[in-house]
Amino acid sequence: MTPFTLVDTHSHLHFSDFKNDIDAVLDRARAAGVALIVVGTLQKTSTEAVVFAQAHEHIWAAIGLHPNNIHEIHPNEDEGSGSENFDYEFYKNLARNDKVVAIGETGMDFFRIPDGLDRTMVIADQEKIFRRHLDLCDELNKPVIIHCRDAHDEVIAVLTEYITAGKLARRGVLHCFTGSAEQGARYVSLGMYISIPGIITFPPKKSEHENSLNAVVRTIPRDRLLVETDCPYLTPVPHRGERNESAYVIHTVQKIAEILNASFEEIARETSQNARALFQIE
Numbered sequence: 441m442t443p444f445t446l447v448d449t450h451s452h453l454h455f456s457d458f459k460n461d462i463d464a465v466l467d468r469a470r471a472a473g474v475a476l477i478v479v480g481t482l483q484k485t486s487t488e489a490v491v492f493a494q495a496h497e498h499i500w501a502a503i504g505l506h507p508n509n510i511h512e513i514h515p516n517e518d519e520g521s522g523s524e525n526f527d528y529e530f531y532k533n534l535a536r537n538d539k540v541v542a543i544g545e546t547g548m549d550f551f552r553i554p555d556g557l558d559r560t561m562v563i564a565d566q567e568k569i570f571r572r573h574l575d576l577c578d579e580l581n582k583p584v585i586i587h588c589r590d591a592h593d594e595v596i597a598v599l600t601e602y603i604t605a606g607k608l609a610r611r612g613v614l615h616c617f618t619g620s621a622e623q624g625a626r627y628v629s630l631g632m633y634i635s636i637p638g639i640i641t642f643p644p645k646k647s648e649h650e651n652s653l654n655a656v657v658r659t660i661p662r663d664r665l666l667v668e669t670d671c672p673y674l675t676p677v678p679h680r681g682e683r684n685e686s687a688y689v690i691h692t693v694q695k696i697a698e699i700l701n702a703s704f705e706e707i708a709r710e711t712s713q714n715a716r717a718l719f720q721i722e
Contacts, residue, residue: 444498446693446708447715448476448686449635450545450585450615450668453499454485454492455518457672457683466496468687473708475499476686477719479545479585479615481506482524486534493539500721502542502585503534504573507549507566511557526569528576535580541719544585545615546573551589566591567598574602577610583718584612586632592623599630613718616670620652621659628664633718635666638676638688641695657699666718667692667711 448469453476458465469476475498480486486503493501505526512523534540548566553559577584588595602608613633617624624634640653657665669676669692671684676691690704697707715721 444470444475445473445712446475446667446689447712447721448474448669448671448689449613449666449715449719450479450502450637451476451671451686452479452481452485452518452673453671453686454478454488455672458685465685465687468685470498472687472690474686474689475721477502477541480504481518481545482509483527483530485518486531490534490537490539494537499539500541500719501537501539502544503531503540504544504546504585505531505569506545506587507547507570508552510565510569511554511562526572528572531576532580535576535582540582541721542583542585542612543573543577543580544612545587546570546584547587548591548595549587549589550591550594563591563594567594570595570598574598574608577612578602578607581610583610584608585615586612587615588619592619592626596623596626596630599627599632603630611718613666615668616674617656618653619656621655624656624660628660633664633666633714634660635668636692636696637668637670638674638684638692640699641676641691642680643677654699657696662700662707662710663714665696665707665711666714667696 477500478489479502480489489501493499611631613635615635616637617634644651669684669689675684693707697704
């Protein structure tokens with residue numbers, strides 16, 4: 441494979457999961473022809489994403505506050521043990537770095553509502569901060585990277601409002617998409633991209649005759665498809681059970697090619713062209 445023929449559009453290689461062998465992980469990504477975007481989830485990891493991207497060629501950064509970090513969900517080494525409010529000016533200043541190609545990940549997540557908190561209040565906070573990210577995207581003319589879980593109707597409603605008002609010219613992407621084909625089509629009708637994770641390589645659930653993402657891939661126009669690892673999470677087959685890494689995005693591309701009866705080279709080329717168009721990367 442020629443150098444950098446694939447783009448992992450969503451990774452967290454700057455997280456502590458990779459602190460002991462990041463050079464080897466990057467070597468494997470390069471050998472697989474993978475360029476990538478490292479994505480922040482709050483102030484700390486967003487700052488670290490920019491520093492990481494600055495230190496490496498063919499790596500870019502996205503910055504934002506993940507909805508699960510608005511209220512404490514799962515404290516860890518990377519994201520600490522508290523909650524964080526969205527500091528608009530902090531992210532605006534950080535976004536001035538030329539390695540920052542998107543705002544996010546932001547969005548809404550109704551699956552992980554913290555115990556002991558009022559659900560209505562948490563959802564209201566998520567929507568308010570999601571809107572502030574979209575305001576920043578519009579001011580800086582950058583695309584948005586959206587995390588959405590069990591909240592597609594609400595996210596689509598907010599996006600529709602902004603786009604109808606002539607905002608979000610650069611649009612954005614639904615990262616790690618796990619919605620339905622119909623929901624995917626609604627996002628595409630708004631000009632959004634759909635990013636397919638390694639989940640597509642998983643066997644179907646017992647209640648399904650095939651992985652539900654197969655129908656999404658068949659439905660979404662190929663000029664709206666992106667691929668990602670979301671590493672260190674969601675490791676694709678044949679590495680499931682291991683730590684995920686950017687080189688493994690090739691397995692997602694292979695599966696998409698199989699579903700679409702296309703060649704690996706076609707899907708690699710098309711998804712990379714889509715990433716270059718959305719994020720304006722070379």
